[in-house]
Amino acid sequence: MNRRVVIPVVAVAAVVLASGYGLWWWQSGRFIESTDDAYVGGDISAISAKVAGYVQDIAVQDNMRVKKGELLVRLDARDYQAALMQASGEVDAQQAALADIAATRELQLATIVGSSAAVNAAQAVTEKTAGDSRRYGALALNSIVSAQTREYAQADYHQAVAQEGKARADKNVAERQLMVLDAREKQTQAALVQAQAGLEMAKLNLSYTEIRAPFDGVIGNRRAWSGAYVTSGTQLLSLVPAQGLWVDANFKENQLAHLQAGQKAQIVADVLPGRTFTGHVVSLSPATGSRFSILPAENATGNFTKIVQRVPVRIALEGDAANLGLLRPGLSVTVTVDEKPKP
Structure with missing residues (x-):
């Protein structure tokens, strides 16, 4: 093909693509904020003994599903x-x-x-x-x-x-x-x-010698063994909720200007890269994550290096994504929030 024909065609295609991208960016792209510093969370309950005694019976095993009120551990009650x-x-x-x-x-x-x-x-x-x-x-x-x-x-x-x-x-x-x-x-x-x-x-x-499940969930991190002596407050196992999962996304401070509750979010999990989950922003943390650490950073020193801070944003999962199974607490996800104002 003649170069005199190819060059104009390529130029026109480039202009069309650039125009299309510019139009998309102006209408939607400039309202999109994304982060891969995000993880699935849940109200994981640490089940502990309230009274001291010897473990007489363990009614559950690791990774076992239980219903609310089911017996988990029984202590010697004599x-x-x-x-x-x-x-x-x-x-x-x-x-x-x-x-x-x-x-x-x-x-x-x-x-x-x-x-x-x-x-x-x-x-x-x-x-x-x-x-x-x-x-x-x-x-x-x-x-x-x-x-x-x-x-x-x-x-x-x-x-x-x-x-x-x-x-x-x-x-x-x-x-x-x-x-x-x-x-x-x-x-x-x-x-x-x-x-x-x-x-x-x-x-x-x-x-209290009969320890029962406070909600529906799955048993994990079991530490109780038959015949062991436990004191009050000893953690016996963990119970992961069967529903009500969420995502904590850590956005950079320069991404927070227009983030607010109610905005739609799309979540892609590393465990299921081909599926997109939906959710919405629930709330923004009142402080950066570093302020809640055990040893907050002290910047009033001579050797100061500016580090971009991140703020946790709570995102509620919608539909079956909030149920334990497809997603699990601790999994890495990528979150994209649409900040475009509603008409």
């Missing part, structure tokens, strides 16, 4: 069963003490009624002997009765007064004994509440 029986006996003892106080209260109320009757009888005797003493005193002045009879009447009056005082004192003691019973009842009620709390704690500790 010590906690004994503690539960002891706590239950303490509650029964305090309830029996309250019943005894109630019976004693009824008896004391009857005693108070009897004391009131005794006071009334003593008061009546006192009034009678007081009248007799006055009458015999008047008769003795007129020498109608002897002085000895008057003295007997006065002695009977003083004796009646003393008996009335004793009856009133007995009634007062009986009433104060009722106050003592009230104090004992409050003390026993407090002890009963404490015993019931101990019973509830014993029930909880017994229930």
Whole structure:
């Protein structure tokens, strides 16, 4: 072919391609931000023992799928069963003490009624002997009765007064004994509440010997072995959620100007390079990743080298991509976010 023909054709093709690329960049390309510093994440739960004991049974294996509420690990529960029986006996003892106080209260109320009757009888005797003493005193002045009879009447009056005082004192003691019973009842009620709390704690500790799955997921990183002794807080295994996966994409600081929640994202995983997953931006981290590290960089030194910082961006996966299986926490992905504003 003649060079005079080829050169114009190539030039026209180049111009067309450049124009097409320029048009695409102007309409879409300039709104695209991409990064390959991105990884799949999930709410991986570290399952730990809440009480100490020997591992009696392990109901799961590595990479095994489990449902919420399924038994994972069982600890030896004999010590906690004994503690539960002891706590239950303490509650029964305090309830029996309250019943005894109630019976004693009824008896004391009857005693108070009897004391009131005794006071009334003593008061009546006192009034009678007081009248007799006055009458015999008047008769003795007129020498109608002897002085000895008057003295007997006065002695009977003083004796009646003393008996009335004793009856009133007995009634007062009986009433104060009722106050003592009230104090004992409050003390026993407090002890009963404490015993019931101990019973509830014993029930909880017994229930903690059976460790169950908090959600649907897959078992991983199993560290529990039959017969091993574990303490409170010992990590036994990890549970990877069966759904709800996301992507944490670390964008450079010069890519964040127009990133915002709700923007569409496309995700390509290294494990499935031929498939594109969809998602959307959920949120941006309030600080760069380096600020959350154990030893943040200190730039106030003489030897300063500027390093482009990255900010984690949380991206929610949509559809079946959020389910465990196609993607797994920790996998590397490439994320592309479309920042083009909606019309």
